[in-house]
Amino acid sequence: MFLLGTLAVLTAVLALAPLYVVLPLTEQSATLLDLSLSVRHVSPLACLLLAATATAWFAIKWRKWTGRLRTAGVALLLVALSGAALTRINIVERIFPPADGAVLAEIARFVDVADTDIVIGVKMGVETRAYPVRFLAHHHMWNDKLGGVPILPNY
Amino acid sequence: MNFLMYDEETGSWWQQISGECLFGPLKGRKLTRIPSDEVTLATWRAEYPESTAVRFMGGIRYPKSDWEKRISTLPAAGGSKSRKDLPPRELVAGIEFNGASVGFPMEALRASGPVNHAVGGEPVLVVAGKDGNSVRSFFRRLGGNVLIFYKAPDTADFALVDEATGSRWDFSGRAIAGPLAGQQLERIQNTKDFWFDWQRYHPKTTVYRVGR
Numbered sequence: 205m206f207l208l209g210t211l212a213v214l215t216a217v218l219a220l221a222p223l224y225v226v227l228p229l230t231e232q233s234a235t236l237l238d239l240s241l242s243v244r245h246v247s248p249l250a251c252l253l254l255a256a257t258a259t260a261w262f263a264i265k266w267r268k269w270t271g272r273l274r275t276a277g278v279a280l281l282l283v284a285l286s287g288a289a290l291t292r293i294n295i296v297e298r299i300f301p302p303a304d305g306a307v308l309a310e311i312a313r314f315v316d317v318a319d320t321d322i323v324i325g326v327k328m329g330v331e332t333r334a335y336p337v338r339f340l341a342h343h344h345m346w347n348d349k350l351g352g353v354p355i356l357p358n359y
Numbered sequence: 360m361n362f363l364m365y366d367e368e369t370g371s372w373w374q375q376i377s378g379e380c381l382f383g384p385l386k387g388r389k390l391t392r393i394p395s396d397e398v399t400l401a402t403w404r405a406e407y408p409e410s411t412a413v414r415f416m417g418g419i420r421y422p423k424s425d426w427e428k429r430i431s432t433l434p435a436a437g438g439s440k441s442r443k444d445l446p447p448r449e450l451v452a453g454i455e456f457n458g459a460s461v462g463f464p465m466e467a468l469r470a471s472g473p474v475n476h477a478v479g480g481e482p483v484l485v486v487a488g489k490d491g492n493s494v495r496s497f498f499r500r501l502g503g504n505v506l507i508f509y510k511a512p513d514t515a516d517f518a519l520v521d522e523a524t525g526s527r528w529d530f531s532g533r534a535i536a537g538p539l540a541g542q543q544l545e546r547i548q549n550t551k552d553f554w555f556d557w558q559r560y561h562p563k564t565t566v567y568r569v570g571r
Binding site for chain 1: 362363364365370372375381382383390393394395396397398399400401403404407408409410411412413414415416421422423424490492493
């Protein structure tokens with residue numbers, strides 16, 4: 205039971221620590237950010253191994269555990285499995301939806317935002333393009349190509 | 360305002376404000392900043408009638424026009440280390456040059472008209488558009504001379520005059536009348552940012568104050 209508990213806690217920590225990257229309105233320190241990104245890097249594989257070990261351990265032991273002990277075992281196994289599942293979901297992408305499907309319009313006919321709204325204006329060679337800040341502020345960035353150059357307008 | 364960006368090709372993480380890679384295979388590399396403008400749709404359309412605009416079709420509710428006003432009351436990151444020169448969510452037009460940086464509060468730019476200042480020893484002009492939200496910056500050196508700009512007193516529209524020749528200049532930095540007609544000021548990039556964010560990434564920044 206102690207082993208199962210340790211595995212569950214480890215999985216949870218590895219799955220949740222990367223959320224430090226997206227903590228809003230807090231000042232993240234460079235060291236902790238680095239640590240958190242490192243954890244995020246290894247957590248999908250690490251959590252999978254931990255959860256697999258937890259499952260195997262539970263399969264071996266569950267017959268011996270009875271009553272509340274068995275309930276606790278199931279709960280801990282569930283924690284480990286959810287942790288592993290969590291690392292397979294790109295949470296960041298769910299919080300900040302990437303823009304998909306954007307089309308170009310002639311500026312003369314562009315009425316999606318008000319005349320007084322701010323746009324990011326870019327000129328690359330002979331091509332010019334306006335990126336409304338209201339849209340960019342939601343998606344934060346848009347991978348684009350202007351005047352033959354790949355650019356990343358962001359806000 | 361500041362965030363990290365992730366590229367799927369190499370799995371690297373990039374800082375928005377600097378374009379620097381903080382984590383991953385490309386750590387230490389830096390994206391090249393391209394010149395960009397922060398102006399109203401009307402201003403951009405008038406200056407670049409051949410421009411395209413990007414319509415985002417996310418099918419979701421985008422923030423409204425006044426979103427910037429509404430988020431101005433949100434708490435800001437920074438904590439006790441933050442400098443208290445300005446309120447955290449005050450918008451500044453920040454300029455970096457020659458290793459120096461200066462934040463020009465939008466409030467001051469709206470109130471005082473064109474600002475003749477220097478960044479890193481180089482004379483610059485920072486000016487808000489007629490709408491009060493567009494902002495552009497220029498080098499004041501033209502040929503061998505350093506120009507000083509004032510708001511044209513005889514019009515409610517946007518126009519600047521320079522002290523030496525009395526030529527008139529528009530918001531794109533072009534002289535439209537007078538002895539210097541046809542001349543173009545060179546742009547210097549400004550970054551509109553909240554004070555809490557600007558001071559975090561430019562710890563040695565000074566702040567422009569009216570009358571100094």
